[in-house]
Amino acid sequence: MRALRLAACALAGLVQAASMAWPWGGQPLWWLQLLSLAALAALLDAERQHGGSWRRTALSAWLFATAWLCSTFWWLFISMNTYGGLSAPLAALAVFFLGGGLATYYGVAGGLWGWLAPRLRPGGRVLLFAALWTLAELVRGSLFTGFPWGAGGYAHVDGPLAGYAPWVGVYGIGATAAAIAACVGLWPAQRQARALPVVAAVLLVLPLALGALHRDGGDAASTGRLQVALLQGNIPQDEKFVPGAGIETALRWYGDQLLRSRAALVVTPETALPLLPRQLPEGYLAAIAARYAQGSQAAIVGVPMEDGPGRYANSVLGFGPGLAAQPYRYDKHHLVPFGEFIPFGFRWFTDMMNIPLADFGRGGLPQRSFDWQGQRIAPDICYEDLFGDEIGAGFRDAANAPTILLNVSNIAWFGDTVAIDQHRAISRMRALEFQRPMLRATNTGATVVIDHRGRVTHELPRLTRGVLEAEVEGRTGITPFAWWVSRFGLAPLWLLSVAVLAFSVWRARTRR
Structure with missing residues (x-):
């Protein structure tokens, strides 16, 4: 027995x-x-x-x-x-x-x-x-x-x-x-x-x-609607950092979409540009910055950053009017053990694998939102949306709290598995907790738009290359959870x- x-x-x-x-x-x-x-x-x-x-x-x-x-x-x-x-x-x-x-x-x-x-x-x-x-x-x-x-x-x-x-x-x-x-x-x-x-x-x-x-987040109100284009490049992970293969494909496809999209906000996945800025073709980022320097469009682009010898960050850059000289920047705060930083005493383990850029620096908490067309868009990168208490840190000041949550990810590391479905549910829970819509731009899926009630309203098929065009409605208001988790x-x-x-x-x- x-x-x-x-x-x-x-x-x-x-x-x-x-x-x-x-x-x-x-x-x-x-x-x-x-x-x-x-x-x-x-x-x-x-x-x-x-x-x-x-x-x-x-x-x-x-x-x-x-x-x-x-x-x-x-x-x-x-x-x-x-x-x-x-x-x-x-x-x-x-x-x-x-x-x-x-x-x-x-x-x-x-x-x-x-x-x-x-x-x-x-x-x-x-x-x-x-x-x-x-x-x-x-x-x-x-x-x-x-x-x-x-x-x-x-x-x-x-x-x-x-x-x-x-x-x-x-x-x-x-x-x-x-x-x-x-x-x-x-x-x-x-x-x-x-x-x-x-x-x-x-x-x-x-x-x-x-x-x-x-149901409507207490004193919540709409902050208007925003047209978005979420890019899903579907770059195979075993090609993503390979010259002549995934690198060129990513630079060409994402660059083309960023330059020709007509959406008010264009978003790429995590590390969509798989090179440090100094390694990119000459004028590549400058062309993107110039494209969005005027008019009524903005873009958020995933790219690793370098702040000195051996000092890297998993980041997103925001481009828009007035940001050509100094783009908006968000650095990932909560890093993945063994994938983005090496825990003390485990260097021997990561040395057994071939994972590029395996040791990143950590961004601050909270970081400012990307303000665009009346919306305050709060990015987080991949694994970070597991930590609702850290996302909640941005809700302490109701007047400057995010109106839209954004997750950029690359789940290609884990193949066509339930990891994609599990991560979708995680993002939906964040939308429910804060009564905010959640945008997800990913490399292989799930690229989705989630409304403030946690419902998936738009989704691209996984493991396909495409652009998800949709309209998202920002929200205000502070849920009880957002109130207490932002303070305690x-x-x-x-x-x-x-x-x-x-x-x-x-x-x-x-x-x-």
């Missing part, structure tokens, strides 16, 4: 991964995330009831999380093996060690639950489960710069819990989902726990009312979760 329970934990973790982006369609499935998490709660409780120690519940939670996380970002194997040149066995081990290492946080959470739960009432077990799950998610999203890809809340971008997004953000949604799952998973085995289904139902229905209450970061969620844990410890001690 013990072996069967462990196998069931791993299976539930695989189901959790599938809920983030269903492999046969790419859509997030909120009910599947609840089901898998309820299964984890039930399995941990079964371990407790069969006399299992906290070590056994820790192992069960670790197996669940390892299966979930490795199956969520398995596509890192492609970037390391196919494009980085790392051997297949080492790339597979790297994915496993990353997933297993991050799963340690959930293993600790499972161990604490197994230690404290036997001395708590059913309601206390539910609260403890939700608090520990949230703490594990928060630690994963912050420790060692954080890697929160695939956080449980993203599965709910289309579900009823999405109504919580403008109030408590993705981690608050994850905490609520954990509480609902615990109510469902713990209820069958608990006596005197008749209230648990009622609590689960209330938590599931409440965000419908909250979402309706904040994620501290309120940390404090609330730690308070529940501390109360559970105190309660357990008094009931010995």
